[in-house]
Structures are given as structure tokens and as C-alpha cells.
Amino acid sequence: MPGRKLQPSRLAQSPSTKKASRLRPRLLAWYATASRDLPWRRTSDPYAVWLSETMLQQTRVNTVIPYYEAFVREYPTVASLAEAPEERVLSLWSGLGYYRRARMLHAAAKRVVSEHGGQLPRDVAALRTLEGVGAYTAGAVASIAFKRRAAVVDGNVARVLARLFAIEEDVKTSLGAARLWSLANALVPDGDEDPGDWNQSLMELGATVCLPKRPACDACPVRDLCAARRRGIADRLPRTAPKRRPTEVRRTAIVVASADAVLVARRRVGALFGGLWEPPIGDGDGLAVAQSLGIDGTSLEPMGRVVHVLSHRRLIIEVLRAPLSPRARRRPWPLPGPEYDAAEVVAIAAWRRLPHATLARKILATARGIGL
Ligand code: SF4
Known part of the structure; x- marks a missing residue:
């Protein structure tokens, strides 16, 4: 008996596409009524979508909102951002973290103006040629702003897909990530x-x-389609290798300050926190750091310790304070180390406007509330 041929339509219907036809209307109907009202959702301006998606990488929505609003107020278009001084862009980003994003966004805005007539490209491939625009951001801008058929996979999407389809591979491995992207592509x-x-x-x-620790499955609009829920493994997915413990790094910061002024130094572009200003930080003890600044080590007063956790590092910083005399205020200051490219005394009111990381704020706050 000749073998029965499968119909092309049946061949094309993978489990994911069959499930997609049931998932989509339900999830879209839920999104239409349950989605949060966020400032970047009130516009279809591609620049706003790009900016918000860049800010939201590794950062919570509630943290992003005031930064987004301030940024759009000052730079409402790609062209205005392209013309902005980099120091001001970094200043508006101060406290948001991952400062490379701000520099890349700024560089990309310049290129959008010089090479694309001030209009963001519409497709994923062209978007990906811009500085700082990876697969996720390109997919988000192309699909949200330009209604192009493009997938996105970020941490939230990875978790939802891993659970809906009970994907048991480690989603951080290249195999697991490829599987998620292929599934996300098939579902768009x-x-x-x-x-x-x-x-x-x-x-x-x-x-x-579908929260990381305790997914609210009872409130989920697609719970009856969820393979992980059916198998009782939702809270164990997605699988990832255990996180590496962050390396502990010890440093010393010296806050040379008077009542209304403080010595700050700018980190070189390419160093951690490149382009940002902070009180001088060194890897030796207080005397060594004081020596690098040409100040008297016996005048140092211990103020406390700051602990700051980055993705792979846990910084433990001893904070010392030294007085800033009127004469020292006017003298030229040496660079505290090779990772710096400028050092100067600024009024405390002016310091708040300089680009700086949360770490610098914590150090100054530890030195008796400076900068708060
Ligand atoms: S049923 Fe639960 S685990 Fe599955 S998608 Fe919904 S919230 Fe996530």
C-alpha cells in the first residue's frame, strides 16, 4: 500500500503554531484591558519606543519612569538628542546604571541623523546596525513602532515562553536561547x-x-494552555545555571570637602563608570590614596563603609574625609589614578548636575550627607 502523504498545511502546523492560534487572541484581549498605563505606551513615536526600551534593559519600570520623562522633556526628538552634549546625556542618566547604554544611545542618535535623515530605520537588520541596538531592542522598535513582524526575547518573555511550552533547557545557554528565539519568531x-x-x-x-518566584497562575489568562502549570513545574522554570558569586573588590574613597565644595574626578571612557564624576577612589589604603592626591594623610577622618553591588562585583569602599582649605580649593589637583582623566573642586550644587553613578552619591552621603 502506498504511504499516505502528509498535506503541506499539516506539515506547516507545528505544535507551537497550533497553540499560538489559541494563545494569541486570549493574550491580546487580556493585554487590551490589563496592560499598565506607562508613559511610553501613550505614543507611537519610534524615538520614544527606542528610548524606553533602552532604559528598561536590566532596569525596573518604576525606576525608569522619572528618567524617561525628564529625558523626553529635554530631548524630545532624535535630532535634539544628537545635538546634546554627552556630559548632559550622562547627567540625565545619573543613577539609572549601565551607563554604556546612554553613550551608545547618543552615538546612535547622531548616526540616525547623519545616515537616516533623522528617522529611525524600520526593519530589524537596519536597526541592528545602530550602536547599542541588539536583537531585543531592534525587535521591540520594529514591532511596536513600525508594526513589523519581529520577535523579542527579554527576561520576561523568556520566562513566559519557557513555562507555556515547558522548555527545560537552560535559557542562558546558546541552545536554550536559540530555542526561545525560534519559538518567539514562530509565535509573532x-x-x-x-x-x-x-x-x-x-x-x-x-x-x-507570570512572576519569577511565585507565578500568579490563578489570574493568568492562558493558564489552561500552560504546559509547565499542567506538569506542576512552573516555579522551577526557566532553568538557569546558578549565578556566580560576585567578586569582592575593596577600595578607599577620600572625600576632600568643605561645607559647600568637594573634590571630584572624572573616570576615563572605557573604565568602569566611564565619563562619570566621583570622589577619588583608589585601591590602596587611605594613606596611599591621600598621597596620590598630595594631601596630608594624618588629616583623614573615617566616615564609614559603602557596599555597592554590580552584576559581577561587590564593591566595598571605605570612606574617609579630608578638609578642603580655601587655598587647596584653588590649586590644580593631580589625577588620582590612571582610570581618571580630570579632577577638580566644584560647588556641591554644581556636583549634583554632573553625571555620576549611584555609588558616588552613596559615598558623598556617607561623608556626612554631602549631595543629599
Ligand atoms: S499559568 Fe502560570 S506559569 Fe503558566 S504562563 Fe500563566 S502565570 Fe505563567
Whole structure:
């Protein structure tokens, strides 16, 4: 008996696409009523989508909102951002972390103006040629701003897909990530449904219902389609290798200050916190750091300790304070170390406007509330 041939339509219907046809309308209907009202969702301006998606990388929504609003107020268009001084861009980013994002955004804005007539490119491949725009950001801008059929996979989407489809591979490995991207690509709608809304519905479900530790499955609009829930393994997915313990790094900061002025130094571009200002920090003890600044080590007063955790490092910084005399205020200051490219005394009111990281704020706060 001749073998029965499979119909092309059946061949094309993978489990994910069958499930997608049931998932999409439900998740999109839920997103239409349950999505949070966020400032960047009130506009379809591609620049606003790009800016918000860049700020949201590794950063919580509530942290991003005031930064986004201040940024858009001062630089409402790609062209205005392209013309901005980098120091001001970094200053508006101060406290948001991952400062490389701000420098890349600024460089990309200049290129959008010089090479694309001030309009963001519409497709993923062209978007990805811009500085700092990876697969996720390109997919988000193309789908949300330009309604292109493009997938996104961020932490929220990875978690939702891993659970809905019970993916047991480590999602941080290249194999696991490839599987998620391929699934996300297969799921993006190409008909009447909006690919941007679809991507945002997955992200929103991950951010508000399908939470990392305790997914609220009872409130989930697609709970009956969820393979992980059915198998009782939702809170064990997605799988990832245990995180490496951050390396402990000990440093000493010296806050040379008077009542209204403070010595700060700028880190070189390329160093950690490149382009940002901070009180001088060195890897020796207080006397060694004081020597690098040409100040009297016997005048140092211990103020406390700051602990600051970065993705792979745990910085433990002893904070010392030294007086700033009127004469010292006017003298030229040496660079405290090779990672710095400028050092100067500034009024405390002016310091708040300089680009700086949260770490610098913590150090100055420890030195008797400076900068608060
Ligand atoms: S049922 Fe639970 S685990 Fe599955 S997608 Fe919904 S919230 Fe996530």
C-alpha cells in the first residue's frame, strides 16, 4: 500500500503554531484591558519606543519612569538628542546604571541623523546596525513602532515562553536561547493582529502575572494552555545555571570637602563608570590614596563603609574625609589614578548636575550627607 502523504498545511502546523492560534487572541484581549498605563505606551513615536526600551534593559519600570520623562522633556526628538552634549546625556542618566547604554544611545542618535535623515530605520537588520541596538531592542522598535513582524526575547518573555511550552533547557545557554528565539519568531502574528501588541502582551504577562518566584497562575489568562502549570513545574522554570558569586573588590574613597565644595574626578571612557564624576577612589589604603592626591594623610577622618553591588562585583569602599582649605580649593589637583582623566573642586550644587553613578552619591552621603 502506498504511504499516505502528509498535506503541506499539516506539515506547516507545528505544535507551537497550533497553540499560538489559541494563545494569541486570549493574550491580546487580556493585554487590551490589563496592560499598565506607562508613559511610553501613550505614543507611537519610534524615538520614544527606542528610548524606553533602552532604559528598561536590566532596569525596573518604576525606576525608569522619572528618567524617561525628564529625558523626553529635554530631548524630545532624535535630532535634539544628537545635538546634546554627552556630559548632559550622562547627567540625565545619573543613577539609572549601565551607563554604556546612554553613550551608545547618543552615538546612535547622531548616526540616525547623519545616515537616516533623522528617522529611525524600520526593519530589524537596519536597526541592528545602530550602536547599542541588539536583537531585543531592534525587535521591540520594529514591532511596536513600525508594526513589523519581529520577535523579542527579554527576561520576561523568556520566562513566559519557557513555562507555556515547558522548555527545560537552560535559557542562558546558546541552545536554550536559540530555542526561545525560534519559538518567539514562530509565535509573532503576521495577519490582522498587531505584532507589537503581541510582544508587549508577553512582556506584560511576565512582568505582572507570570512572576519569577511565585507565578500568579490563578489570574493568568492562558493558564489552561500552560504546559509547565499542567506538569506542576512552573516555579522551577526557566532553568538557569546558578549565578556566580560576585567578586569582592575593596577600595578607599577620600572625600576632600568643605561645607559647600568637594573634590571630584572624572573616570576615563572605557573604565568602569566611564565619563562619570566621583570622589577619588583608589585601591590602596587611605594613606596611599591621600598621597596620590598630595594631601596630608594624618588629616583623614573615617566616615564609614559603602557596599555597592554590580552584576559581577561587590564593591566595598571605605570612606574617609579630608578638609578642603580655601587655598587647596584653588590649586590644580593631580589625577588620582590612571582610570581618571580630570579632577577638580566644584560647588556641591554644581556636583549634583554632573553625571555620576549611584555609588558616588552613596559615598558623598556617607561623608556626612554631602549631595543629599
Ligand atoms: S499559568 Fe502560570 S506559569 Fe503558566 S504562563 Fe500563566 S502565570 Fe505563567
